[in-house]
Amino acid sequence: xxxxxxxxxxxxxxxxxxxxxxxxxxxxxxxxxxxxxxxxxxxxxxxxxxxxxxxxxxxxxxxxxxxxxxxxxxxxxxxxxxxxxxxxxxxxxxxxxxxxxxxxxxxxxxxxxxxxxxxxxxxxxxxxxxxxxxxxxxxxxxxxxxxxxxxxxxxxxxxxxxxxxxxxxxxxxxxxxxxx
Amino acid sequence: xxxxxxxxxxxxxxxxxxxxxxxxxxxxxxxxxxxxxxxxxxxxxxxxxxxxxxxxxxxxxxxxxxxxxxxxxxxxxxxxxxxxxxxxxxxxxxxxxxxxxxxxxxxxxxxxxxxxxxxxxxxxxxxxxxxxxxxxxxxxxxxxxxxxxxxxxxxxxxxxxxxxxxxxxxxx
Numbered sequence: 001x002x003x004x005x006x007x008x009x010x011x012x013x014x015x016x017x018x019x020x021x022x023x024x025x026x027x028x029x030x031x032x033x034x035x036x037x038x039x040x041x042x043x044x045x046x047x048x049x050x051x052x053x054x055x056x057x058x059x060x061x062x063x064x065x066x067x068x069x070x071x072x073x074x075x076x077x078x079x080x081x082x083x084x085x086x087x088x089x090x091x092x093x094x095x096x097x098x099x100x101x102x103x104x105x106x107x108x109x110x111x112x113x114x115x116x117x118x119x120x121x122x123x124x125x126x127x128x129x130x131x132x133x134x135x136x137x138x139x140x141x142x143x144x145x146x147x148x149x150x151x152x153x154x155x156x157x158x159x160x161x162x163x164x165x166x167x168x169x170x171x172x173x174x175x176x177x178x179x180x
Numbered sequence: 181x182x183x184x185x186x187x188x189x190x191x192x193x194x195x196x197x198x199x200x201x202x203x204x205x206x207x208x209x210x211x212x213x214x215x216x217x218x219x220x221x222x223x224x225x226x227x228x229x230x231x232x233x234x235x236x237x238x239x240x241x242x243x244x245x246x247x248x249x250x251x252x253x254x255x256x257x258x259x260x261x262x263x264x265x266x267x268x269x270x271x272x273x274x275x276x277x278x279x280x281x282x283x284x285x286x287x288x289x290x291x292x293x294x295x296x297x298x299x300x301x302x303x304x305x306x307x308x309x310x311x312x313x314x315x316x317x318x319x320x321x322x323x324x325x326x327x328x329x330x331x332x333x334x335x336x337x338x339x340x341x342x343x344x345x346x347x348x349x350x351x352x
Contacts, residue, residue: 010209011250015257017201018213022258023265024186025194030278037337037344046191047198048318048333054199055323059206068206073311073321075328080317083310084332088339090302092347093295095278097314097336098216098307101300102255106262108274115293119300124216125223126301127308128240135239139309148325160325172192 019103028103030095030111037092042180049168057165060157077142094119187269202320211250212324214316216307218252220244223304240308284348310335 019028025047026032035041062068091097094116096104101120104112127134150160183189198213205211224246227235235241266272276289285291307313310332312321318336321329 007209007250008248008253011211011253012257012260014201014205014209014213015254016261016264017257018198018254019258019261019263020265021194021197021201021261023262023269023271024189025191026188027194028262028266031280034278034280034344034348037340038348039341043191047195048314048322050192050195051198051202051319052195052323054196055202055319056199056325058199058203059323062203062206068210070206070324071212072324072326073317073328075311075326075331077331080310080328080331081335083306083308084335085306085339086302086309087306087313087332088336088341089343090299090304090306091314091336091340092343093299094303095281095296095299098219098303099213099255099258099313099315102215102258103262106259106264107266108272109278110274110276111278111289111292111296115296116300116303119297120216120219120304120307121223121226121300123301123304123306124220124308125227125304127305128220128223128227128238131238131240131308134309144327147327149327149330150325152327157325164325 018099019106022100022103023107027100028107028109030104030109033097033100034092034095042175046172046175049171053165053168056161060161072146072148074146075144076140077144078138078140082138090119090123185269187266187271198319199323202323209250212316212320213254214251214312214320215255215258216304216313216316217244218255219304220308221246221249221252280348306339 022028026043027047032041032043036044059068059070063070096112096116098120101112101116150157153160202213205213221244224235224241228246277287277292281292310317312332314336317329317332322333
C-alpha cells in the first residue's frame, strides 16, 4: 500500500516533467500539431523521433544490464491499422492527441477542456461498450503478438537500434537543410 | 536560468528530455510513458457513478479497472507541468479557437467545440481500438521496437495527414 502511494506520487512528478517539456516544445499548441499534419512544420515529428532515439538506446542498454524488462505491446492488423486510422481522423479534427490535450488544457485551451476531453472519454466508453463484439473479430484479424522489429528480422537488437538511430538523425539533417 | 522561462526550446532538446524521462520511468516505476488508457478508466468511473457495479461487470472494465493509477497521475501531472511552464514563460492564455483554425473555419466558438468534441470521440475510440496513442505507441512502443508501435504510429499520421489535408486544403 505504501509502495503503491509512492508509485502514484512518482507518476505525478514524471507527468509534471512531461507536461513541462511538451509545453517547451510547442506541442501543447493546436497550431503546431495541425501544422505537422499539414506537413508545413515538423516540430512534432522532431520531438517524437529524438525521444525515440535517446529513449531506445537507454532502455535497451538498461535491459541488457538486467535492470529492466521491456514489455512491447501485442498487436494485430485489425487493431493497429484500423485503430490507427480512426485515431488519425480524431487527431486532425481535434488538433491534439490524448497526451498533448492534457498539456493544452494546462496552456489554457478551453476547446480542449470543454469539448475535446469529454469527447475522448465518450469515445473510450463507446469502445468499452463495443469491445465484446470486436474482441474476437476485427481486433484479432492479422494478429502478430508482441513481436519486435529485431525478432521479425531475426537479428540482435543493436543491429536495428544503431542503423535506425542513424536514419533518424539523417532525417533531421534533411529536414533542417530543407528549412522545415 | 533564463532557459527555464523561455517559451520555446529546440524540439531536439525537448525530445531528448522526453527520451531521458522514459529511462527514469522504466527504472523507478517500471512503467512507460502513455496516456490514453487513463481516459477509458475515467469513462469507467463515470459509468460506475450512473450504473454502479453493472459497469464494473463490463468485459473491458474487468480487464482495465476504472481506478486511479500511475498513468492517471501522469496525465494530471502533464496538465500541471504545462501550466507551470506556460505561466513562468508568460505564454499562458485562455483560448477557445486557434489562429490556423480561424484562418479556415472562422471564429465561431460553437463550430470549433462541435468539431473538437467529434475529434475527441474518434481519438478515444481509435486509441482504445489501436491499444495506445501517440505516447504509448508513438514514443514508448516505437522505442521498444514493437511492431505494434511502429504500425500504429505510421497509421496515426496517415489518418491524421489525410484528414487534415481534406479539412484545410480540399473542402474549404
